[in-house]
Amino acid sequence: MRGVVMHAPGDVRVEQREDPRIVAPTDAVIRLSATCVCGSDLWPYRGIDAVGGPSPMGHEYAGIVEEVGSEVTSVRPGQFVVGSFFASDNTCEICRAGYQTSCIRRELMGPLGAQAERLRVPLADGTLVATPEVPGDDLIPSFLAASDVLGTGWFGAVAAQAGPGKTVAVVGDGAVGLLAVLAARQLGAERIIAMSRHEPRQKLALEFGATDIVTERGDDGVARIKELTGGLGAHSVVEAVGTQESMLQAIRATRPGGHVGYVGVAHGVRLDGTELFFSHVHLHGGPAPVRRYLPELIDLIWNRRIDPGKVFDLRLPLDQAADAYKAMDERRAVKALLRV
Amino acid sequence: MRGVVMHAPGDVRVEQREDPRIVAPTDAVIRLSATCVCGSDLWPYRGIDAVGGPSPMGHEYAGIVEEVGSEVTSVRPGQFVVGSFFASDNTCEICRAGYQTSCIRRELMGPLGAQAERLRVPLADGTLVATPEVPGDDLIPSFLAASDVLGTGWFGAVAAQAGPGKTVAVVGDGAVGLLAVLAARQLGAERIIAMSRHEPRQKLALEFGATDIVTERGDDGVARIKELTGGLGAHSVVEAVGTQESMLQAIRATRPGGHVGYVGVAHGVRLDGTELFFSHVHLHGGPAPVRRYLPELIDLIWNRRIDPGKVFDLRLPLDQAADAYKAMDERRAVKALLRV
Numbered sequence: 001m002r003g004v005v006m007h008a009p010g011d012v013r014v015e016q017r018e019d020p021r022i023v024a025p026t027d028a029v030i031r032l033s034a035t036c037v038c039g040s041d042l043w044p045y046r047g048i049d050a051v052g053g054p055s056p057m058g059h060e061y062a063g064i065v066e067e068v069g070s071e072v073t074s075v076r077p078g079q080f081v082v083g084s085f086f087a088s089d090n091t092c093e094i095c096r097a098g099y100q101t102s103c104i105r106r107e108l109m110g111p112l113g114a115q116a117e118r119l120r121v122p123l124a125d126g127t128l129v130a131t132p133e134v135p136g137d138d139l140i141p142s143f144l145a146a147s148d149v150l151g152t153g154w155f156g157a158v159a160a161q162a163g164p165g166k167t168v169a170v171v172g173d174g175a176v177g178l179l180a181v182l183a184a185r186q187l188g189a190e191r192i193i194a195m196s197r198h199e200p201r202q203k204l205a206l207e208f209g210a211t212d213i214v215t216e217r218g219d220d221g222v223a224r225i226k227e228l229t230g231g232l233g234a235h236s237v238v239e240a241v242g243t244q245e246s247m248l249q250a251i252r253a254t255r256p257g258g259h260v261g262y263v264g265v266a267h268g269v270r271l272d273g274t275e276l277f278f279s280h281v282h283l284h285g286g287p288a289p290v291r292r293y294l295p296e297l298i299d300l301i302w303n304r305r306i307d308p309g310k311v312f313d314l315r316l317p318l319d320q321a322a323d324a325y326k327a328m329d330e331r332r333a334v335k336a337l338l339r340v
Numbered sequence: 341m342r343g344v345v346m347h348a349p350g351d352v353r354v355e356q357r358e359d360p361r362i363v364a365p366t367d368a369v370i371r372l373s374a375t376c377v378c379g380s381d382l383w384p385y386r387g388i389d390a391v392g393g394p395s396p397m398g399h400e401y402a403g404i405v406e407e408v409g410s411e412v413t414s415v416r417p418g419q420f421v422v423g424s425f426f427a428s429d430n431t432c433e434i435c436r437a438g439y440q441t442s443c444i445r446r447e448l449m450g451p452l453g454a455q456a457e458r459l460r461v462p463l464a465d466g467t468l469v470a471t472p473e474v475p476g477d478d479l480i481p482s483f484l485a486a487s488d489v490l491g492t493g494w495f496g497a498v499a500a501q502a503g504p505g506k507t508v509a510v511v512g513d514g515a516v517g518l519l520a521v522l523a524a525r526q527l528g529a530e531r532i533i534a535m536s537r538h539e540p541r542q543k544l545a546l547e548f549g550a551t552d553i554v555t556e557r558g559d560d561g562v563a564r565i566k567e568l569t570g571g572l573g574a575h576s577v578v579e580a581v582g583t584q585e586s587m588l589q590a591i592r593a594t595r596p597g598g599h600v601g602y603v604g605v606a607h608g609v610r611l612d613g614t615e616l617f618f619s620h621v622h623l624h625g626g627p628a629p630v631r632r633y634l635p636e637l638i639d640l641i642w643n644r645r646i647d648p649g650k651v652f653d654l655r656l657p658l659d660q661a662a663d664a665y666k667a668m669d670e671r672r673a674v675k676a677l678l679r680v
Contacts, residue, residue: 093572094596102596102620104571231444232433247613256434256442256626266613273587273609276623277602280442283616283623286596 003116004057004321004338009047012322017056017113020120025069028124030081032063032340033140035115036312037324038148039174039335040265045325048267056113057321059085060147062140063340065128066118074125080135081128082143082298083121084151084290085109090126100126100291115321117340129294132302141309141337142301145179149335150297150308151290152263153179153240157187158293159261159284160236164188169214169225171250172240173201175311175335176263178208180238182308185209186300189236193228195221195249201334204310218245225253233258239285240264247271256280263288312337343456344397344661344678349387352662357396357453360460365409368464370421372403373480375455376652377664377676378488379514380605385665388607396453397661399425400487402480403680405468406458414465420475421468422483422638423461424491424630425449430466440466440631455661457680469634471642481649481677482641485519489675490637490648491630492603493519493580497527498633499601499624500576504528509554509565511590512580513541515651515675516603518548520578522646525549529576533568535561535589541674544650558585565593573598579625580604587611596620603628652677 003017020029035058043049062082065075075081088095088103095103107122121127135143142150153176162168162184170180173196184192185208193212194205202213216224225234233255239246242264250260251271262285276283300306314333316324324336343357360369375398383389402422405415415421428435428443435443447462461467475483482490493516502508502524510520513536524532525548533552534545542553556564565574573595579586582604590600591611602625616623640646654673656664664676 093570097597099597099620230433242613244613257437257439262617266617269613269616271611271613271616273582273584273606273611276609276611277606277626280439280626281624284621286617286620 001117002318003113006044006051006055006057008051009045012045012057012325014319014321017116020118022067022069023120024122025071026123026125027069028065028072028075028121028128029067030061030063030119030121031066032061032114032117032119033080034062034144034340035338036060036144037328037336037338039176041325042329043265043267045329056111056116058113058115059110060144061114061119062143062147064134068124072124075128075130079130081130082146082294083127084294085148086287087122087127088291089123090291095126098289098292100289101287115318115338127291129298131298135302139301141312142307143298144337145308145311146294146297146301148290149175149311150179151293152176152288154183154293154297155288155290156180156238156240156261156263156285157183159259160238161259162187162189162236165190166235167191167193167229168236168238169193169195169234169253170238170240171195171246172264173198173205174240177238177240178204178311178334179308180240181205181210182208182306186306193225193234198331204334207310218249221249222252229255235259236261238263242267242269244269251276251279251281254279254281258282259284261285311335315339341457342658343453345394346384346391346397347394348391349385352385352397352665354659354661357456360458362407362409363460364462365411366463366465367409368405368412368415368461368468369407370401370403370459370461371406372401372454372457372459372680373420374402374484374680375678376400376484377668377678379516381665382669383605383607385669396451396456398453398455399450400484401454401459402483402487404474408464412464415468415470419470421470422486422634423467424634425488426627427462427467428631429463430631435466438629438632440629441627455658455678467631469638471638475642479641481652482647483638484677485648485651486634486637486641488630489515489651490519491633492516492628494523494633494637495628495630496520496578496580496601496603496625497523499599500578501599502527502529502576505530506575507531507533507569508576508578509533509535509574509593510578510580511535511586512604513538513545514580517578517580518544518651518674519648520580521545521550522548522648526640526646533565533574538671544674547650558589561589562592569595575599576601578603582606582609584609591616591619591621594619594621598622599624601625651675655679
């Protein structure tokens with residue numbers, strides 16, 4: 001089959017890869033309906049994360065089950081399924097508490113390479129959630145978004161305790177940040193401040209439910225959020241970047257007693273304990289347990305209550321994956337979908 | 341009046357200080373029934389925090405109202421009252437959300453010097469809570485404990501979400517840590533693990549409701565907590581020290597999705613964002629909003645449901661304050677009460 005392989009920073013190729021097959025009796029193999037490039041794929045693309053030799057890429061997936069192992073009972077060939085970037089058993093104590101990305105048997109999907117025609121999914125019963133029926137093509141982008149960016153933005157909004165009566169600020173205008181805006185709206189937030197200086201992304205944020213746009217960053221961004229909130233700061237701030245600047249911006253824009261939900265994969269972040277102590281904020285985040293939210297998100301998409309697929313503002317065939325990476329790296333695209 | 345003044349690290353004296361008087365119409369002046377030395381007073385005593393010239397000491401207080409300003413309506417002369425180490429209006433939006441130590445009008449009590457015969461309390465209506473009647477002498481230590489260490493331990497346990505079905509670990513066996521054990525018990529925790537290697541403190545922890553004692557520290561302490569919790573870590577960990585080692589111990593002893601409540605005043609703590617991200621813990625803490633809990637704590641003490649005064653294992657007259665500091669510095673005493 002064809003699949004995306006990163007050879008070095010900036011060097012992404014579509015190559016012949018071995019077809020995946022059932023290895024463990026709990027595996028499934030799916031045929032991808034579409035796949036996509038993640039903001040986190042840009043860390044190695046930009047040389048910030050190391051690339052240790054040719055690496056299959058991609059961890060976002062939705063598609064049709066082709067084959068299941070002998071112990072798989074909850075999904076069957078022919079079903080359309082969505083999973084997350086960590087396979088999880090969904091039965092251990094950590095999964096039952098809603099932290100499937102820290103499942104005691106978790107397996108990272110990235111190395112299996114979801115930017116491809118087919119994918120092996122370990123722990124299929126725990127990992128995959130089927131849609132009521134096979135969806136029409138128009139819903140595929142939204143289901144694919146549920147696999148990571150929607151679920152991650154949603155977790156960020158939940159971790160920040162977005163809800164009725166709350167003012168929510170979102171740091172980061174990538175797909176995750178934009179979908180955190182959508183999540184905050186769904187969760188009933190009163191006011192949603194998107195921090196973005198890119199006009200097309202501002203527009204999408206407003207479509208997803210933002211009530212205010214703040215273009216300032218860093219200390220100026222914090223000052224602007226305080227201005228908008230009677231000097232107190234937001235109740236809830238979602239951090240969807242992962243840098244030192246964005247984390248500090250999020251913490252400092254949150255009022256005492258407020259909540260920071262951070263979902264940007266941390267890169268070089270060091271938090272000063274004294275500042276954190278006196279900030280009085282709640283801090284929660286990490287790899288989003290997307291699996292926790294999949295049944296709800298699938299329902300919302302199936303019933304066309306949300307349209308997260310709008311974040312894909314570039315759609316290319318799998319063979320043009322290199323162009324997709326380049327467009328995202330240069331911020332010409334929010335998120336690129338790859339047709340398989 | 342007589343009061344404690346710190347001149348330099350290790351140099352604590354009882355001197356004549358000017359009698360406090362009403363400055364603002366929202367002030368009260370109280371006659372202290374007893375006062376005490378706080379673990380946080382040891383930071384300057386040990387030269388870790390700077391001492392900028394002679395400084396009145398003490399921020400824990402309970403006593404009889406002597407005089408009130410013209411705008412004070414909720415307390416009156418003759419009442420026995422308890423307050424916290426930050427004066428707060430208890431009416432601003434931050435106070436109403438339960439974060440009185442971040443009140444927009446807060447005033448730090450420390451510089452006013454509660455280790456003395458009398459004390460001016462700003463924002464008396466918001467800060468002070470009266471007991472139903474003037475209590476007997478036997479209850480004074482417990483009410484004094486409510487002023488800081490009990491309220492701080494309580495906030496730590498609440499921030500760590502101690503409650504029914506939970507395994508709670510407490511890092512730190514000072515007065516705050518020991519009272520976090522008491523709080524976890526009152527909040528209904530199933531299992532309470534006190535981390536202590538000091539026999540008298542272990543004994544007090546068990547009296548307050550600890551079910552297990554762990555003597556190991558650092559990585560060994562973390563390993564022992566994991567052993568006791570099926571490899572997962574505790575649901576809730578209270579950090580009551582404030583050092584880098586104790587913070588890491590707390591974070592690492594917490595299971596994914598669990599809660600760290602940190603109340604040790606941070607000194608030299610730097611948290612690695614990547615470790616925090618993948619730990620999946622909730623982090624909350626800071627200067628405990630003791631005022632939030634005072635009505636409940638006063639009720640528990642008044643009705644003799646709890647006896648937090650037991651943490652005072654050394655009782656000296658105010659004039660011997662220097663001995664009290666020395667005993668706590670040398671860990672010969674958990675906490676020293678000063679009779680006024």
